[in-house]
Amino acid sequence: MVGGGEGAFIGGVHRMAARLDGHWDLVAGNFQSDPDKSIAFGKSMGIDAARAYPDFRTMAASEAKRADRIDAVSIVTPNSTHHAIAREFLLAGIPVICDKPMTTTLRHAHDLADVARQTGLPFILTHNYSGYPMTRQARAMVEAGDLGAIRIVQVEYAQDWLARDIPGNKQADWRGDPSKAGPGGALGDIATHAFQLAEFVSGLTAETLAADLEAFVPGRKVDDNVNVMLRFGGGAKGMLWASQVASGSVNGLRLRVFGDNGGLEWTQETPETLLFTPLGEQQRIIRRGGAGASASAAYATRVPGGHPEGYLEGFAQIYSDAAELVRAHQEKREPNAFSKLVPGIADGVRGVAFIEAAITSSKANSAWTALSA
Template sequence: MARLNWGMIGGGEGSQIGPAHRISAGLDGHFHLAAGALDVDPARGKAYAEKLGIAPDRAYGNWREMLEGESGRDDRIDLVTVATPNSTHYEITKAFLENGFNVLCEKPMTMTVEEAEDIVETVRNSGKICAVNYGYSGYAMVRHMRAMVARGDLGKVRLVKAEFAHGFHADAADADNPRIRWRYDPAQIGPSAQFADCGIHALHLANFVSGQESQSLSADFISAIDSRTLEDDAMVNVRLDGGAVVRLWTSAVAVGRMHGLGVQVFGEKGGLRWEQEHPNQLYWTPVGGRTEILERGAPDLSPEADRASRVTIGHAEGMPLAFANIYADLAEVISAAKEGRTPDPVAMSYPTAEDGLRSMAAIRSAVDSASGNGAWTDARPPSMRG
């Protein structure tokens, strides 16, 4: 596989997500950071890009300069990561897709369902890839959960319990902290805060491991800190198209909880449990049997888990490695297209624009349901209602 040129928009010096992407993209040597528009301040962004080793003529002041500059190059980037504020995702992603670039967009993919529908249509028209960074689906044992469900180990899935609860926004004194306040500002994040920020990761995992999509939902939102316009805690019940039900709780005011992402799947033959803070272990309990701890890196796991396992058994697996599996998937699919071959089927697990669209539809549905006292609402995008 030839090395691919990669570009990044956003994720500049001091950002939370930028380093994770750069570590993840570079882990396997598939991608070379060739271009960037890394900061809203052009001078600062150019300086940091050059500090990272990007050539001066590919250290751009903004994304429009980058789009124009890369479009005219024979060695143009093969993939661009969009890691800018939520409200800019749609415009940037659409522009790069329309000009023939593959895109990995941070979640949420857009601010509205209509924008998400347009991105999906743009992908179809352009023939390019648009992936969305639901990066936790890259964990090896999450992929093994999905494989176990798909091969029938659990029988029919009845119930999925998903959580993403932390307590880092629980102090009312921090309500005006700029690093926190933007997460509850509708102009910057859209109509939902905690569910759109964290809960949607939990819902994506529930869909991913169960192999079923959200059909309808009922939501209850609260703002535990009164000054917040948007919710900081949510409970959402979801009915899936394969008959299973999701019980989802997400919170930013759960004092004592840290990252707090986990998923449990209960089927007619057994149950599975996984937590992101302990990613190496997957707990499997067959009906009438004892709980078994499945270890990442152990023999006799699925091909999906084997491909996603990066370090030897017993060593800690971290979030950048999960993100790296998304980048490895994209490298395989992009390279296969350039080389005129069929990609490895196991690499087709990356989250797509359709996943981003389903997430935006679920967010809108949850907002409508919460404002309607928990009324059940259709969680499907309009284009997927049939």
């Protein structure tokens, strides 16, 4: 693991997620930019002192040489460092699990895509919401034609934790600093999740967008509210709203997809159910583990329906899929088909293209702007 030291939020999540299904052990890391703190933190995690590294380059180089080298590295640092770190490990021959957004510029994204292609190594991007059984269920239903031709995609991701300035909060600080988070605020942090989920489930590709970004909190350097209209290939239309100042919202990611033959709705805060209405019929509540669940949803499931799985389980699925991709790569075989649903380099490029197009459009008074990837 690179990143995820003291005070980090997402590092601990990655570690629990990696642990849950029993496929990963944490054996090496460079946890903080300060070498001493990194080594101390590694010790506190019970890691062999020799493998608690002072910096990521040393880690990549050293691990590459070990017989018991790590199977993959998990990168959970601020966005602006993803590119360099991921590049280093890939070139050292080590598969990468990387937090999103993949990079802070489209140039970097394309470069990383090139490196990944050249090395042929597994690259997993932790768009964790596509690890939930019911988002995979939704995707399977769209793919199977249960909704008919898709016309409308509405997606939103509303939070309120940045509704006020919160000086001294480590999470808020780096996310509000363009040199660390990249040019997008809510755009990079949560709108990319919403965007990825919309494409993941609908199977559509957004071609152009018109965006109106806003920073409501005085002094904020990046957007905290994102209004976007979308036009997809094939003629579907959509809207995307992401906000970190929507007072009263917690982690409100919600996706609705409507086709000419049916519609569905999924809400992250109640992730175990999917609402599905075949046009003209009764609405159905599809439950994880219940009747009508897809094979891909079942694959991403641990316990019977009614025993709620949630955020950590969805995140764990990403790690389990990653384990399968890495093992298959090691064993030179095809991975399980369902594990290939895990987001990767292509999603990463799309996400950064989305960020750049939204910023470009917003600066051009919401002119329709193509996603150049």
